[in-house]
Amino acid sequence: MPDRRPLAARMRPSSLAEFVGQPQLLGAGGSLRAVLDEGGPIPSLVLWGPPGSGKTTLARLLAAQSQVEFVTLSAVDSGVKELRAVAEKARQFRECGQATLLFVDEIHRFNRAQQDALLPYVEDGIFTLIGATTENPSFALVSALLSRAQVYVLQPLDTAALGEILERALQDAGKGLGEQNLVVSAAVRALLIDAADGDARRLLGILELAANGSENGEISMEQVQQAIGESWRRFDRHGEQFYDQISAFHKSLRGSDVNAALYWLARMLDGGADPLYLARRMVRMASEDVGLADPRALSIAIAARDAYAFLGSPEGELALAEAAVYLASAPKSNRIELAWNAVRAQVRRERSRPVPLHLRNAPTRLLRELDYGREYQYDHDFPDAIAPGQSYLPQGMADGRWYTPTERGFEKTMGERLAWIAAHRKRSGD
Template sequence: MTNLFTPNQPEAPLAERLRPKTLDEVVGQSHLLAANKPLRLAFQSGKLPSMILWGPPGVGKTTLARLIANTAEADFIPISAVLSGIKDIREAVERAELILQQHGRKTILFVDEVHRFNKGQQDAFLPFVESGLITFIGATTENPSFEVNSALLSRAQVFVLNALSEAELSLLLDRAQQLVAENVKLADDVREQVLAYADGDARRLLNFVEGLFNAAEGAGVTEIDEAFLQTTMASKLRRFDKGGEAFYDQISALHKSVRGSNPDAALYWFLRMIDGGADPLYLGRRIVRMAIEDIGLADPRAQGMAIEACQIYERLGSPEGELALSNVVIYLAVAPKSNAAYNAYNQAKAFVAQDKSRPVPLHLRNAPTKLMKALDYGKEYRYAHHEPEAYAAGVDYFPDDLHDKNTVPQFYMPTPRGLEGKITEKLAHLRDLDKRELAKKAKK
């Protein structure tokens, strides 16, 4: 009986009430959870590794983390990287130590939106993951290769979660209908629209149909047709995507439209995503990447403009901030294109990773002490500013053994477009000066 001392509790949202309580109730992710699949085997073995669950919103990352904790009979401590900091991490670790000491149980520390933590915050988990105090589970919608630091990534297995298929969403819709409004039916065409609107996101589906069923019951409607759908949920359906394109496909279309120098298509995809509820600052980060990857040194102003547009959005919000971002999208689309610096970075990184550790040549070493000078540190170094054109022609800046074996790599190959056209001319001139200087030395 309810009285003043036992107040009514608010009913949990439909998405929470339908959250699976066992592994067999989970809808989707069969590539991980079916018989003999990786996560199913990990569940069955009871030896659960630290892991990162990577996938779009509403595909069950938090649900799986909770089920893992229940299966392992471990305490579950959830924190959000959006709202938490180092202090919260310390408190979670202290709680995990207390649980281990008092109850002998391990702790699963679940970090939602782990990509929002910076490198220092991510590093804070490492000693406790290594000691086995916590099993770390991170959830992210971003590619862990870019957003999770390598130290943490090397200590966790990455499991990729997929958007739910239409058949899987349909099963969820049936469960929702039985729980919320068993007597309310959906016309076939409405059902198709609702499933397409969800776009693979279970949470989005359940939140939408909860409002739809409640509206129907309130209006005494027993079958929801097209007219009722448009009347009651028009503001949400405005963003409904009949093609069902995935969020990341639209990002890809935006990026490729910019790379393809089509400002109209780039603007279309940018505004499609804004209209669909994408976080403008997420789009801003991707726009910065486009400036770095596809324009590069052909127009260095592009990177600064992209950063400034993000700052404008942070300061002004919507709609002024979105206008600033759209300006940059147009600018990037019409800017000269070059991925030469991007390719140079990747090639140099790969070369260094497989190459041995070569010593710094003596002429490039610093000599702050008498001993170092006596050992010829810095000897014969030529200060470029004292040379004609501020260039020490013929000087080699690579390790000696690279030069001796005639294996000096060339990573940066500028294009003839934009500023890189000038850079190409400059580098050709400097190399010509090198050849002349080396020819003079050869004659002596």
């Protein structure tokens, strides 16, 4: 009977020697290779990497090499009840001298209580745990579980690894497509590898769809394009890829790299990020990283947000790109952020200082009799609208120096203006 499983399942390696990719783990001197070479039992571990990088395959191969009972659970549809059932079977296997390896796919989907339920079984050696996750374990897993499992990081498969997997699928007559004698041009191979985006499972899925639609034993560019469809690059709106790309976008703007800012903006939009979220982030960046070095940056960022809200995609995306270019090319200053953080810190650590009497509001006769607002000097009554020697901070507080402008952009003019005001007020108060 022919094997009707998907091509990716049929092509799954049957030994570590057939495993492709992840040389930092399994190559000479690789961190996991060193563990295997010691010949001892496999320790509990977490495999962290993007989809299609080989996490599940590697877990199966490690279990096979260790000759242990291999049990799998998916964190999507399993809970504490299923964990207890696995633990009970593992105890029975242990009584017969057989060790158990439990593989939990998407372990980051276990909540805290479910993760805590794993701890006593791992601690007592009831089973060895291998968890697979696409999320950063530092955020997705509880610290107690992390302390009992070594984390190994898998990378997206590079072009060479994907090319090797592609060739195996085309040549293997037993499990792959070799018996079909498919003709695949170099251009089509390059398109397949590029469309895979580091994901072996995706590569084989696209290849299989294209092969099913091939005519005369040749896979064309058009068939591959149809198989690819409207798929997006790697991006998770709520996961590691999301925060990494947002970080890259922000740092590109801060670093005044216009082209990098445009690239990360395009990557996130292509991946399905909310354009208005990106617009809001640029509004924040305009104050945080540009500030008064270019006061127009905030207006342009807000205008881009409003333009996108009015136009939508794809027309409104051009306004976001315009704002990104402006922010990246603008002179930079974080002095507003530093000043705001400093003054907030001082307010929080001090007692509540009373408002000086001359600055208080005096709307009633009683308050005026209590000297509210009595000695206030109305600035517009003086030359240059600066009251001589008048203080605006609480009594006994030294003059604040929270905001100090840079010498960049408009902030240089701001600095000169503030210095003039300080000197003028001092002269007026003498």
